[in-house]
Amino acid sequence: MPARKIEGIRLAKVIKAEIALEVARRVADGKHPPGLAAVLVGENPASQVYVRNKRKACEEAGLNSWLHHLPADTTQEELLKLVHTLNQDPKVNGILVQLPLPKHIDEETILRAVTPLKDVDSFHPENVGLLMTGHPRFMPCTPFGVLQMLKRSDIETAGKRVVILGRSNIVGKPLALMMMQKPSDANPHAGDATVTVAHRGTKHLKEICQQAEILIAAIGVPNFVTAQMVQPGAVVIDVGINSVNGKLCGDVDPEVGEVAAALSPVPGGVGPMTIAMLLQNTLKAATIHQT
Numbered sequence: 001m002p003a004r005k006i007e008g009i010r011l012a013k014v015i016k017a018e019i020a021l022e023v024a025r026r027v028a029d030g031k032h033p034p035g036l037a038a039v040l041v042g043e044n045p046a047s048q049v050y051v052r053n054k055r056k057a058c059e060e061a062g063l064n065s066w067l068h069h070l071p072a073d074t075t076q077e078e079l080l081k082l083v084h085t086l087n088q089d090p091k092v093n094g095i096l097v098q099l100p101l102p103k104h105i106d107e108e109t110i111l112r113a114v115t116p117l118k119d120v121d122s123f124h125p126e127n128v129g130l131l132m133t134g135h136p137r138f139m140p141c142t143p144f145g146v147l148q149m150l151k152r153s154d155i156e157t158a159g160k161r162v163v164i165l166g167r168s169n170i171v172g173k174p175l176a177l178m179m180m181q182k183p184s185d186a187n188p189h190a191g192d193a194t195v196t197v198a199h200r201g202t203k204h205l206k207e208i209c210q211q212a213e214i215l216i217a218a219i220g221v222p223n224f225v226t227a228q229m230v231q232p233g234a235v236v237i238d239v240g241i242n243s244v245n246g247k248l249c250g251d252v253d254p255e256v257g258e259v260a261a262a263l264s265p266v267p268g269g270v271g272p273m274t275i276a277m278l279l280q281n282t283l284k285a286a287t288i289h290q291t
């Protein structure tokens with residue numbers, strides 16, 4: 001029986017509608033709409049698409065959004081100056097500096113310059129530390145989207161064997177933390193799962209993946225996960241965003257749909273969820289700022 005399709009687009013719409021309701025309630029109370037400032041440096045076409053999608057989602061949910069599109073030859077000092085201006089601006093609740101940045105700019109320096117209270121990506125070391133210790137301020141958008149996708153599809157994570165392919169700072173590492181943590185009042189979305197993190201250099205990778213009840217692919221290699229790596233009846237989440245001959249494709253081979261119980265598609269899976277969680281974090285930032 002072919003896998004059930006986990007509908008990221010539909011779930012993201014539900015979340016955005018919930019956010020829109022809360023935003024409207026706040027505005028009726030005389031508060032400002034939450035505001036997201038996106039910073040884009042250079043002309044990376046994929047980044048331009050994502051940023052456009054993020055702004056469209058903000059508009060639909062009633063949030064303010066601003067795009068600061070700087071030329072590719074912007075200096076690190078000029079970018080830092082913009083970040084400092086946005087840090088000070090009371091209308092801006094969330095700041096997103098789209099990655100990757102041009103090579104002459106040190107990403108780590110820029111990510112640390114964003115005030116942690118507006119760091120809706122949760123890339124600042126202070127927020128990473130809070131997440132690590134089980135007191136998240138913001139949950140990073142893509143891992144948060146994966147957890148919400150499972151929860152809203154009635155897929156239990158507690159006690160399950162979860163294998164994560166990939167160990168990036170943006171997806172694999174924070175997702176492993178969130179998935180393994182025990183839920184608490186401070187950390188209600190934690191997965192309570194048993195987590196294995198693997199990567200391209202892992203020995204016996206196929207056998208490890210076959211153990212997974214929930215397999216999450218965030219390795220950045222098109223069609224890396226094949227049907228023979230997947231236990232029949234497993235849930236497979238595809239976080240991959242790869243471009244193959246100009247077409248968007250994930251880390252999971254479509255043949256996995258023949259063995260998995262449920263599979264999230266690319267496009268239409270984790271991507272739209274990531275954007276919904278970015279709005280959620282911007283709303284949370286506005287709540288923290290009491291604006």
Ligand SMILES: Nc1nc(=O)c2c([nH]1)NC[C@@H]1CN(c3ccc(C(=O)N[C@@H](CCC(=O)O)C(=O)O)cc3)C=[N+]21
Nearest residue numbers: 049050097098099100121241248267268269271272274
């Ligand atoms: N500071 C920062 N924060 C990010 O969150 C961030 C980033 N930098 N850099 C790049 C990655 C990538 N990313 C995506 C978001 C949405 C889709 C998305 O909505 N994709 C659609 C299709 C989009 C299309 O048509 O190409 C889908 O999967 O259905 C994809 C990728 C956020 N990122």
